[in-house]
Amino acid sequence: MTTVLHIGSAFIYSNARAKTLPRPKPACTTVATMTSHNDNSTTVPRRSANYQPSLWDHHHLLSLENQYAKDKSMRERDLLKEKVRKMFDDEKKTYLEKLEFIDDVERLGISYHFQAEIDNILLSSYQKDRVNVKECDLHATALEFRLFRQHGFNVSEDIFDVFMANSEKFESGTDINAFISLYEASYLSTKLDSKLQKFIRPFAKQKLRDFLDNNGSSNRDFGSCNAGEMVVQALDMPYHWGMRRLATRRYINVYGKKHNKNLLLVELAKTDFNIVQAVHQEEVKYVSRWWRETGLGTQLHFARDRIVENYFWTIGQIQEPQYGNVRRVVTKINTLLTSIDDIYDIYGTLEELQLFTVAFENWDVNRLDELPEYMRLCFLVVYNEVNSIGCDVLRKKNINVIPFLKKSWTDVCKAYLIEAMWYKRGHKPNLEEYMQNAWISISSPTIFIHFYCVFSDQISLQVLETLSQHQQNVVRCSSSVFRLANDLATSPDELARGDVHKSIQCYMNETGASEEKARSHVREMINDMWDEMNYEKMAHNTSLLSHDFMETMINLARMSLCMYQYGDGHGSPEKAKIVDRVKSLLFNPIPLD
Numbered sequence: 001m002t003t004v005l006h007i008g009s010a011f012i013y014s015n016a017r018a019k020t021l022p023r024p025k026p027a028c029t030t031v032a033t034m035t036s037h038n039d040n041s042t043t044v045p046r047r048s049a050n051y052q053p054s055l056w057d058h059h060h061l062l063s064l065e066n067q068y069a070k071d072k073s074m075r076e077r078d079l080l081k082e083k084v085r086k087m088f089d090d091e092k093k094t095y096l097e098k099l100e101f102i103d104d105v106e107r108l109g110i111s112y113h114f115q116a117e118i119d120n121i122l123l124s125s126y127q128k129d130r131v132n133v134k135e136c137d138l139h140a141t142a143l144e145f146r147l148f149r150q151h152g153f154n155v156s157e158d159i160f161d162v163f164m165a166n167s168e169k170f171e172s173g174t175d176i177n178a179f180i181s182l183y184e185a186s187y188l189s190t191k192l193d194s195k196l197q198k199f200i201r202p203f204a205k206q207k208l209r210d211f212l213d214n215n216g217s218s219n220r221d222f223g224s225c226n227a228g229e230m231v232v233q234a235l236d237m238p239y240h241w242g243m244r245r246l247a248t249r250r251y252i253n254v255y256g257k258k259h260n261k262n263l264l265l266v267e268l269a270k271t272d273f274n275i276v277q278a279v280h281q282e283e284v285k286y287v288s289r290w291w292r293e294t295g296l297g298t299q300l301h302f303a304r305d306r307i308v309e310n311y312f313w314t315i316g317q318i319q320e321p322q323y324g325n326v327r328r329v330v331t332k333i334n335t336l337l338t339s340i341d342d343i344y345d346i347y348g349t350l351e352e353l354q355l356f357t358v359a360f361e362n363w364d365v366n367r368l369d370e371l372p373e374y375m376r377l378c379f380l381v382v383y384n385e386v387n388s389i390g391c392d393v394l395r396k397k398n399i400n401v402i403p404f405l406k407k408s409w410t411d412v413c414k415a416y417l418i419e420a421m422w423y424k425r426g427h428k429p430n431l432e433e434y435m436q437n438a439w440i441s442i443s444s445p446t447i448f449i450h451f452y453c454v455f456s457d458q459i460s461l462q463v464l465e466t467l468s469q470h471q472q473n474v475v476r477c478s479s480s481v482f483r484l485a486n487d488l489a490t491s492p493d494e495l496a497r498g499d500v501h502k503s504i505q506c507y508m509n510e511t512g513a514s515e516e517k518a519r520s521h522v523r524e525m526i527n528d529m530w531d532e533m534n535y536e537k538m539a540h541n542t543s544l545l546s547h548d549f550m551e552t553m554i555n556l557a558r559m560s561l562c563m564y565q566y567g568d569g570h571g572s573p574e575k576a577k578i579v580d581r582v583k584s585l586l587f588n589p590i591p592l593d
């Protein structure tokens, strides 16, 4: 048997990197160090953010072998898949059982094999009757509501009126699963709803908290499932907001403990998870090689060296095995954005940053030497990468996207520059002024347009134009969630080393609120952005954007909530529990019984 991969603490090496890639000793975060600069004979004060080296050793990554990358596993998986497919038209299943089956399949991460089966069932029951469950069954009502809305079918929030009118009736004896379902459903609210976010969600949340107070979170079996664990997970991160692959990993665990579980589903879910993980591992090796070959990690010694984390972000956006090319390209974009963000936020002088921004605007390799030496390689790598994407897209899809990609780099650099100027000139924007720039400076609009070009079978010029002109509301909403989640987690360190006021400080400055109040205001803004995103998704029939592309953009919002849940998971993955998440999703297979 092939050795089972186990990434233990040995994988995380301490300072081994320093032997191969010398980095200057990090300076204290708040004190500027003086470093001389080659092509500029004067001495310029340079800062450091004190970022730690990468936690992942390149050579160790390359040495990974995975037993699930074999044809044998694939054959086993395909057999299971066909057995599960037959279960979709099991005549004996009640309507509620069918809904639960669909939900389990989705949460176990295997719905990508059964898209047609799932769409058929939901579409036909939506067309038949819109609401097919018994009026008195809260669990069934909430589950149907959530599944319909997840799939872009609108159902009115009013279906909960009958329950909420008699909510005191629930005081005793109601199955906790009904409240879990109600709580999860409440996250599908849109800006047109008035009850879900403001009334139903707090009500359901209180029920879940009461349950934990009375029962603890221990793994007691409450009839159908490990209710305690389910409640803890729902409160930790509602399904609709959660990074899909992490939710899958967790649900395989919880579902596997359910006494009436479907054994075939569990087996398929575990096998498929491990097979897809093996695919992801090969992609990690590829991007790690690419990153070494660019030489940027050595040259931009002050910047975050985060190739594995940059890859991890792309798993959040799109996890299915067939999208490896999208993940490889988008990882490169994420990595270049991370390095360039550090040039603007940490290392560059205002004068250099202006030159750098102009270089993107000119987009002319003949003028490379006008840049400070340390910026040349970085610019050229971006330039080559964009041309290489443009070349592939032109060959396969017969459209020249380079001007759009180039503009997205100019736009993000301009947004980075505005923040650098505000900081260096002491300007304190109000929250609105800040957000107008900050949803672009978080860099997701740049990521999305590259994503679109590589992901879409056919490229629409109209979509490219609306993306390029920043006219897609779903882009603004997803980017705003990312920005606000980032600010909640990264602003303490950013302000300590010196940076522009972030959303929290803008709000404090503008209203005189305490930091605590400002943080809760920012969390409210995140809620409202979700309501708008959900609305956009429901309106997808009238949108230029495909349902699938929209979902990958919403997924970046989910991924940012995952990355920043416990701190700055991108900059300091070792402190923010991200190391464990990376290990469980990318490196540790699920043991098969």
Ligand code: 0FV
Binding pocket: 310, 313, 334, 335, 337, 338, 341, 345, 441, 442, 443, 486, 490, 570
């Ligand atoms: C966030 O870091 C970060 F790394 C960004 C925005 C670039 C790359 C994006 C992905 C990897 C998806 P940081 O907190 O430094 O960002 P800001 O904008 O606050 O400087």
Ligand code: MN
Binding pocket: 020, 057, 058, 059, 060
């Ligand atoms: Mn090594």
Ligand code: MN
Binding pocket: 341, 342, 345
């Ligand atoms: Mn930054």
Ligand code: MN
Binding pocket: 341, 344, 345, 416, 419, 441
């Ligand atoms: Mn920045």
Ligand code: MN
Binding pocket: 486, 487, 490, 491, 494
């Ligand atoms: Mn930040």
